[in-house]
Amino acid sequence: MAQEHFDRSRAAALARQVGTDFGAALAVALAFIGDRLGLFKLMAAGEALTPAEIAARSGLNERYVREWAATMAAAGYIDYQPADGTFRMVPEQAMVLAREDNTYFTGGAFQYAVACYRQIGKLSDAFRNGGGVPFVDFGPDIVEAIERLFHCGYEAWVADQWIPAIPGLKARLDAGADAAEVGCGAGQCIVPVALAFPNSRFAGFDVDAASLERARAKAARAGVGERLRFFQTPAEKIPDADRFDLIMAFNCIHDMANPRGALAGIRRALKPGGVLMWSEADASDRLEENLTPIGRTMYGASAMHCMTVSLAQGGEGLGAVIGPGLARALALEAGFSSFEKLPVKNPFHQIFVARK
Numbered sequence: 001m002a003q004e005h006f007d008r009s010r011a012a013a014l015a016r017q018v019g020t021d022f023g024a025a026l027a028v029a030l031a032f033i034g035d036r037l038g039l040f041k042l043m044a045a046g047e048a049l050t051p052a053e054i055a056a057r058s059g060l061n062e063r064y065v066r067e068w069a070a071t072m073a074a075a076g077y078i079d080y081q082p083a084d085g086t087f088r089m090v091p092e093q094a095m096v097l098a099r100e101d102n103t104y105f106t107g108g109a110f111q112y113a114v115a116c117y118r119q120i121g122k123l124s125d126a127f128r129n130g131g132g133v134p135f136v137d138f139g140p141d142i143v144e145a146i147e148r149l150f151h152c153g154y155e156a157w158v159a160d161q162w163i164p165a166i167p168g169l170k171a172r173l174d175a176g177a178d179a180a181e182v183g184c185g186a187g188q189c190i191v192p193v194a195l196a197f198p199n200s201r202f203a204g205f206d207v208d209a210a211s212l213e214r215a216r217a218k219a220a221r222a223g224v225g226e227r228l229r230f231f232q233t234p235a236e237k238i239p240d241a242d243r244f245d246l247i248m249a250f251n252c253i254h255d256m257a258n259p260r261g262a263l264a265g266i267r268r269a270l271k272p273g274g275v276l277m278w279s280e281a282d283a284s285d286r287l288e289e290n291l292t293p294i295g296r297t298m299y300g301a302s303a304m305h306c307m308t309v310s311l312a313q314g315g316e317g318l319g320a321v322i323g324p325g326l327a328r329a330l331a332l333e334a335g336f337s338s339f340e341k342l343p344v345k346n347p348f349h350q351i352f353v354a355r356k
């Protein structure tokens with residue numbers, strides 16, 4: 001057998017990358033603590049503060065705050081000013097880490113990662129024995145993390161960009177139509193969409209009781225009223241046939257135990273000519289094209305959450321990385337008559353449109 005050439009510089013570069021990832025993993029845990037204990041929000045106004053001042057205002061231990069601030073400054077999450085030993089957040093850092101009102105906000109990512117870390121024991125058991133970790137085992141943090149990761153995007157994009165990109169759909173919803181969302185989670189999409197189309201009626205379907213409780217509370221706070229109702233019903237068992245003009249399924253088909261049954265159930269519930277709007281993370285059908293930092297996030301989230309929650313129900317475990325080719329095959333298998341990828345630019349999602 002030929003001796004493989006050993007490239008020392010490649011080994012050194014990989015060791016450096018692992019060292020960087022090691023630091024990132026620790027910084028994620030500390031950023032989670034900062035997020036949960038309100039440290040980023042406390043600093044969001046941009047005031048230059050010493051660790052003692054941050055500690056006094058937050059009621060936290062100064063020694064821990066000092067070490068936390070140094071870690072966050074090394075990560076670039078906050079700035080350090082050596083002249084007076086203060087730390088501050090510039091507006092860009094506040095947008096990403098503290099202000100939950102814009103599409104750059106990613107504070108939910110720390111919460112998501114830590115909720116997954118907590119399940120490493122059960123996940124390792126699943127590697128050995130098959131099966132998976134049930135959605136409920138991830139606890140309230142995962143529901144809130146998903147909501148915090150996606151709500152700003154849905155508020156900005158769905159009613160204003162994605163729906164108008166489908167010919168005739170906005171006019172139908174403006175006039176008054178029946179629309180639904182499956183896998184609606186905590187209502188992060190359907191509540192703002194219902195507010196945007198006051199003449200239409202909406203139904204949110206999900207299987208998770210805690211998510212639906214949050215969704216109902218969000219709808220009540222928004223004052224949507226009776227036009228929006230929630231049901232603890234899986235997508236594959238939507239009771240009505242030929243009822244909806246539009247069904248949305250965002251970032252959830254792959255989590256389902258029976259995604260093919262869900263797509264068939266959605267098709268059944270649509271009126272003839274009705275539209276399924278389905279989003280997945282922006283991925284290719286080819287693994288080699290997904291070997292990127294974003295691909296790492298997608299496969300990682302899939303293994304640690306999306307795939308395992310499906311397998312925990314004895315499900316298909318489709319996985320969160322779905323390219324347009326697989327999506328098309330699944331839609332056509334479910335009986336949809338047309339399938340296209342919506343030509344909209346988005347930093348996270350690809351949006352598929354299928355018609356009954």
Ligand SMILES: C[S@@+](CC[C@H](N)C(=O)[O-])C[C@H]1O[C@@H](n2cnc3c(N)ncnc32)[C@H](O)[C@@H]1O
Binds near residue numbers: 208
């Ligand atoms: C990753 S979350 C996505 C939530 C929301 N659509 C979003 O994009 O932020 C997946 C959701 O699908 C729900 N789900 C899983 N299986 C389902 C099924 N068979 N029918 C309806 N919802 C389901 C989960 O409870 C969870 O709320």
